[in-house]
Amino acid sequence: xxxxxxxxxxDGDLIHKWTHYFPIYEKHFAAWKNRSLFFLEIGVFxxxxxxxxxxxxxPYAKIVGVDIRPECKAYEKPGTFIRIGNQADxxxxxxxxxxxxxxxxxxxxxxxxxxxxxxxFDFLYPKMAKNAVYMVEDMHTAYxxxxxxxxxxxxxxxxxxxxxxDQLNARHSRGSVEExxxxxxxxxxxxxxxxxxxxxxxxYWREMIARGGQGSED
Numbered sequence: 667x668x669x670x671x672x673x674x675x676x677d678g679d680l681i682h683k684w685t686h687y688f689p690i691y692e693k694h695f696a697a698w699k700n701r702s703l704f705f706l707e708i709g710v711f712x713x714x715x716x717x718x719x720x721x722x723x724x725p726y727a728k729i730v731g732v733d734i735r736p737e738c739k740a741y742e743k744p745g746t747f748i749r750i751g752n753q754a755d756x757x758x759x760x761x762x763x764x765x766x767x768x769x770x771x772x773x774x775x776x777x778x779x780x781x782x783x784x785x786x787f788d789f790l791y792p793k794m795a796k797n798a799v800y801m802v803e804d805m806h807t808a809y810x811x812x813x814x815x816x817x818x819x820x821x822x823x824x825x826x827x828x829x830x831x832d833q834l835n836a837r838h839s840r841g842s843v844e845e846x847x848x849x850x851x852x853x854x855x856x857x858x859x860x861x862x863x864x865x866x867x868x869x870y871w872r873e874m875i876a877r878g879g880q881g882s883e884d
Contacts, residue, residue, distance in 0.1 A: 668688075668692065669688050669691055669692055669718070669722050670685075670688040670689075670692075672718060672721055672722065673688065673718065676714060676718065678714055678717055679712050679713040679714035679717060679741060680711070680712035680713070680714045681712075681714035681715050681718055682711055682712070682714075682715075683715070684803075684804075684860065686858075686859060687803060687861065690801075690858050690861055690863070694799050694801060694856075694863055694865070695722070695723075695771065695799065698723060698727075698770065698771060698799075699722065699723055699724060700723070700724040700726060701723075701724075701726055701727075702726045702727070703723065703726070703727050703728070703770040703771065704727075704728045704730065704766055704767050704768070704769045704770050704771075705719055705723060705727055705728065705729050705730070705769065705770065705771045705773070706730050706731075706732070706762070706766075706769035706771065706772045706773070706790075707719060707729070707730070707731045707732075707773045707775060708731075708732050708733075708753045708772070708773065708774045708775060708776035708786065709731075709732075709733060709753075709774070709775040709776035709777070710731040710732070710733035710735075710738040710741055710748060711733075711738075711775075712741070713731075713738065713740075713741025713743075713748075715731075715775070716729055716731045716741060716743070716746050716748070717743060717746065720743075720745055720746055725745070728747070728766055728767075729745070729746045729747070730746070730747045730748075730749065730762065730766055730769075731746070731747070731748050731749075732748070732749050732750070732751060732753060732758075732762065732776075733748070733750060733776075734750065734751065734752050734753070734777075735750070736750050738750065747766070749761075749762060749765075752782075753774075753776045753777070753782050753786045754781065754782045754785040754786055756785070756789050759786070759789050759790060763793065768793050768794055768795060768798075769790065769794060769798070770794070770795070770797075770798050770799070771798065771799045771800075771801070772790055772791075772794070772798075772799070772800045772801065773801050773803065774786060774787070774800075774801065774802040774803065775803050775804065778804045778805075778807040778813055779807070779813045779814055780807075780808065780813060780814030780815060780819075780821060780822050780823060781814050783802060783823045784821065784823055784826065787800065787802070787823065791847075791864065791866075792847055792851075794866055795866070796851070796866055796867055796868050797865075797866060797867060798865075798866045799863065799864075799865050799866075800863070800864045800865075800866075801861065801862070801863045801864075802823060802861070802862045802863075803860060803861045804860055804861075805823060805824055805860050805861060805862055806859075806860045808822035808823055808824035808825070809822075809824075823862065824862065827855065827857075827862050827864075830848045830852070830855055830864070831855060833845070833846045833848040833849050833852075834848055834849060834852055834855060836849045837849065837872070848864075851866050851867075851868070852864055852865070852866055852867070853865045853866060853867025853868075853869065854867070
């Protein structure tokens with residue numbers, strides 16, 4: 667069963683998702699199905715998505731949800747974990763890592779406020795291992811002032827991530843863009859309607875070569 671079919675036939679706890687997110691999830695998460703991994707979802711809401719991710723990834727996955735609301739603890743089910751705290755608090759995030767390890771996948775579906783999204787990313791992303799996936803959804807809020815958004819606001823996650831594109835290509839900038847952790851550790855940055863996805867990776871062989879015809883090399 668596809669993730670979307672699971673969602674559409676859900677009769678358990680409430681799941682609240684945009685329909686066009688499901689192909690995005692499948693594209694970036696499918697390789698992790700039935701593998702040992704730590705999946706961290708920020709934002710529990712009514713608990714249904716935590717159970718959906720458990721069904722999707724399978725019994726080898728540690729599914730952990732975090733939320734600031736104490737009542738969300740009631741949505742913890744066998745094989746899943748709910749921890750209560752502020753997603754922007756580095757001490758709380760470190761406690762999550764101390765207990766469960768470094769997440770392989772982070773899905774930020776929390777407050778969607780820039781004052782939460784940015785520090786969460788800044789703390790977790792550098793700690794994640796090669797091949798990890800970091801997804802931030804509902805980034806239409808990056809355009810809404812009440813969430814710290816705004817088209818011209820350089821501190822929204824969308825505008826910050828636009829700079830990540832230059833950092834990703836810093837080695838080709840002839841010194842005009844400083845290399846950063848994004849340059850060294852990021853394989854790709856993908857944009858969708860309201861979603862930004864970063865995939866970590868190490869391109870160890872980066873060389874222009876030619877083969878065939880007059881340009882072949884030994």
